[in-house]
Structure formats: C-alpha cells, structure tokens
Amino acid sequence: KAGVTQTPRYLIKTRGQQVTLSCSPISGHRSVSWYQQTPGQGLQFLFEYFSETQRNKGNFPGRFSGRQFSNSRSEMNVSTLELGDSALYLCASSLGGQGARTEAFFGQGTRLTVV
Amino acid sequence: KNEVEQSPQNLTAQEGEFITINCSYSVGISALHWLQQHPGGGIVSLFMLSSGKKKHGRLIATINIQEKHSSLHITASHPRDSAVYICARERGSQGNLIFGKGTKLSVKP
Numbered sequence: 486k487a488g489v490t491q492t493p494r495y496l497i498k499t500r501g502q503q504v505t506l507s508c509s510p511i512s513g514h515r516s517v518s519w520y521q522q523t524p525g526q527g528l529q530f531l532f533e534y535f536s537e538t539q540r541n542k543g544n545f546p547g548r549f550s551g552r553q554f555s556n557s558r559s560e561m562n563v564s565t566l567e568l569g570d571s572a573l574y575l576c577a578s579s580l581g582g583q584g585a586r587t588e589a590f591f592g593q594g595t596r597l598t599v600v
Numbered sequence: 601k602n603e604v605e606q607s608p609q610n611l612t613a614q615e616g617e618f619i620t621i622n623c624s625y626s627v628g629i630s631a632l633h634w635l636q637q638h639p640g641g642g643i644v645s646l647f648m649l650s651s652g653k654k655k656h657g658r659l660i661a662t663i664n665i666q667e668k669h670s671s672l673h674i675t676a677s678h679p680r681d682s683a684v685y686i687c688a689r690e691r692g693s694q695g696n697l698i699f700g701k702g703t704k705l706s707v708k709p
Contacts, residue, residue: 518695522641527702528686533695541696573641577695589633589695591643 487511489578491592498599503564506595508576510557516540516581517559518589519551522573531574534559535581563597571599603627604689606700613707619674621703623687626668631690633697634661634672638683646672646685677707 490509498504510517519531530543534553551561557578563570573596577589605624613619623632634646647654647661649670654661658677663670674681684704688697 516695518697520697528688528697528699530695530697530699543696575641575643577643577645579695581695588648589645591635591645594641594643596641 489576489590489592491574491576491595493595494593496595496597498566498597500566500568500599502566503562504566504597505560505562506574506576506597508559508561508578508592510559510576510578511590514578514580514590515557516579517553517557518577518579519559519561520575520577521545522575522594523569523571528575531561566599568599571597573597603698604687604700606685606687606703608703609701610704611706613677613705615678615707615709617677617707619677619681619705619707621672621685621687621705623670623672623700624668625670625689625698627689627691629665629668629689629691632663632670633688633690634670635686635688636683637686637702643686648690674705679707679709682706 492507516535518533522528532542537553548564553559573594575594577591579589580587607622631650636644658675660673684702686702688699
C-alpha cells in the first residue's frame with residue numbers, strides 16, 4: 486500500500502508570506518502528527534490530529550496551525566513566515582485510537598526555505 | 601538538559617562490527633521509539649517498545665524501564681547501515697514525541 490505522501494517536497498517562500506503543507510496518511514490511518522526539524526533544534530513535535538481533532542500541540546507560536554479532513558489528510562499552515570521557519574517539516578501517520586500504541590510511518594518531508 | 605539524551609553523538613565503525621547506541625530519558629514514558637534517518641531526510645521507524653526487547657533482522661532494541669535507558673544494537677554492521685539513529689520518548693498521546701539529538705553512524709567497508 487502507498488506510504489505517507491507529503492507535498493510539496495521543496496518550497497521557497499519570502500519572509501512575511503504564508504505557506505500550506507499537505508500530508509496524506511497511509512490508508513486506514515487516522516492519526517497524523519507533524520514535526521519540524523532544524524539543524525539547531527533537531528526534531529520537535531508540532532501537533533497531532535486524530536479524527537479531525539487536534540489531540541496535542543507542541544510548544545510553537547500560534548503562527549503554526551493545522552487541520553485534518555474527514556479522509557484523514559492533514560494540512561499545516563505557517564503564517565507570517567520568518568527566516569527561522571526554514572526547516573524540514575515531517576508528518577507521520579499511525580492507526581491511532583485509544584489503547585495499544587501503533588507504529589508511526591513517516592513521509593519524506595517538505596523542505597521549506599524562507600528567504 | 602534535554603529530556604532524551606543519546607550517546608555517542610558520532611560513531612564510526614568498520615564493516616562487521618557490533619554497534620551499540622544508547623538512549624536515556626528523564627521521566628516516565630508510554631513508549632520509546634528508535635528511528636533511522638538517511639541523508640535526504642526520510643525517516644523510518646525501526647522499533648517502538650515499552651518493555652523488554654525487540655529484534656528485527658540485525659537490529660535489536662532493549663529497554664530498562666527502571667533505569668530509564670534503552671539501547672539499539674546492530675550486529676554485523678554494513679555500510680548501508682550508515683545513517684542517523686534517533687531515539688524518541690512518547691509523552692502522553694500518540695505522536696507527541698520528544699526526540700534525542702541523534703547518533704550519526706558511519707560504517708566503513
């Protein structure tokens with residue numbers, strides 16, 4: 486079955502602009518999590534969605550937001566871009582739900598460059 | 601201090617060597633993940649464990665809940681194992697991961 490698909494793979498934006506990144510999870514997976522990876526801070530958790538609801542949020546400013554659609558596809562949005570937002574943005578999907586934890590599958594990431 | 605500490609930061613090995621990467625965490629966990637990241641960014645989940653030991657091919661992951669410590673072992677290492685290995689502690693809900701800084705492994709032929 487198809488893996489986690491992130492689009493676009495690469496993106497260049499100007500300071501002050503906004504950007505929307507997309508993540509299509511593995512079919513049947515209902516949980517989607519987003520992460521930011523930078524050379525300085527490493528990998529950091531942004532937020533997690535399950536069944537269209539944000540279940541958890543990391544320590545990022547309100548400029549970072551997301552949503553999940555009824556087909557489990559998720560988008561994240563960054564408004565008023567800053568140079569420091571340049572990073573690799575990764576999403577991961579899993580079956581989710583309560584009870585036993587299940588393995589997460591990662592997408593290839595979207596590399597965002599802010600100039 | 602990072603909640604998840606990995607050692608070593610960098611590791612160079614000769615092909616065939618047995619490799620161990622260590623991960624310590626400071627608070628209780630619901631699960632501990634080991635991830636592999638190749639150049640280019642893609643991440644592969646290797647193990648998710650909350651107790652004991654798991655094995656997949658040449659990879660073995662162990663966890664000691666009382667000591668808050670996990671290890672990733674690679675037997676008979678191969679140049680294709682060269683990658684960054686990251687451990688991550690799961691906090692609360694699934695997906696809410698606290699990551700270590702990673703161990704960059706280079707296996708020489």
